[in-house]
Amino acid sequence: MDADQLTTDCRALAARFDARLRLERRASVHTARAYVATAHRLLNFLALHRGGPVAPSDLVTLEASDLRAFLAARRGEGLGASAAAREMSAVRAFLRFAADQLGTSPALPRIATPKRPRTLPRPAAPADAIALAEETGAMARHPWIAARDTALLLLLYGSGLRISEALGLPASVHPLGETLRVTGKRGKTRVVAVLPLVAEAVGHYAALCPWPLTSDAPLFRGAKGGALSADVVRRAVASARRTLGLSDRITPHALRHSFATHLLAGGADLRSLQELLGHASLSSTQVYTAVDAAHMLDVWRTAHPRS
Template identity: 65%
Template structure:
């Protein structure tokens, strides 16, 4: 990459292997993070006019990161994408410090602010970025696999956090559908797409505790039941790293599931069943959310608006 042969680039290849093999990140995530690391090294080389050594990455300061982000924004990168770029840089610099036996001291740089708009569901790429970022920054690989699985269930199947955490070993192996028990003990069947099934299989493979009999599917760090507060905390941290709005909570992923299905032609009755709403009036709120989004798009795009 770039005009200079940077010795630090060898660390990028190692990091890519670590993400793929140890952290079990998706090929898409590995490709995006590796690309970010190469862009950072190329920028630092051009910035200093010298080949970048591994030691130089440990010395990267807040001013360097601000300059990098400014250059990326100047090339047309949007606020959300720049926030994801910053998240990847932080993860890479943390890895580099650990490889050199140093305590990670990644400079604190605020993610670019996103323009304020009407509250809206997460875009599909934002929902996926949130889930993958929460997984990538977990304290241990198996915890990252767990958090990724849970958030993909919320967005991919429209589950409430409590419903995801109520799943047990008896629900394994996860098929194309699962039965969940919602509010008022109302049971429903929801679809589980391939990406979600694969994430759960990987989590079960990595989990250091036995998941058998009636044990909860998703376990805490010490092997006990997982608290919903820990899921919310992981989402909050990922949201800050990515510069996403405060309204993007775990429950908002369920809203996003519903709104995206509605936008793609799902009828309200089917949506009511998938969400486990007792009445159709509870489901009709999503038509208002979708209308608000369309109005916002119109106001920003129509020359007469």
């Protein structure tokens, strides 16, 4: 059974779920698309599993065996542990939404989800982060693009921004001061510090940019004047990374990890770091304590005479 064979009520429920994610929860387009796709997969599976059409009311009476069977089917399709955990997170969100739409309390069956492998972010050394920003700029074909790429990467490293946050900045933030207000996930805003080096680099780019940086335009412009694409940045970084002989793990997002790790090593407390990164939960920030410990252990192994 495919999505076209779902009942009208189920298709309408999935459409309302999409609207809830985008408009009320302010989920990204990517997240909303993934969650709604999971909702359709669940509905299709249940129709096959039960041998008949599924109504929205069936979703509030699901048992643990139904969800275990769905998860087993997805794992059988090659879904890894991390992806399976994300899939079940989307399923729970959809079931909660269905219960809310039907005016009942969600009674979600409890099942064990796959353990996500714990991986630590790999920070770049400070010198490597700066070298990557400079080399990415040096490889650009036009001086203004060189200035743009260098300024953007310095901003990611110097202020701990996500690439989507940096690319979403309006031109009205220029000229940069000592702080910058950033809109992050789910429309939440935070204030980050701006280093003089970063402000200077952004100012240099703005002076060379051939496109008018009007207040309603994006700060970082693409070659044809539109908004700069994250994929363009990632490809430029990959080329510079290969030239410098850096690890494939040193991506634009890794510069944010580097920002966090270096601040923690310099004595920043977790609560302050949480605010600077825009994490909703302190547990997301606590991973950097392990990163810092791992970094110190690497230094000890390399430098200690008795290691």
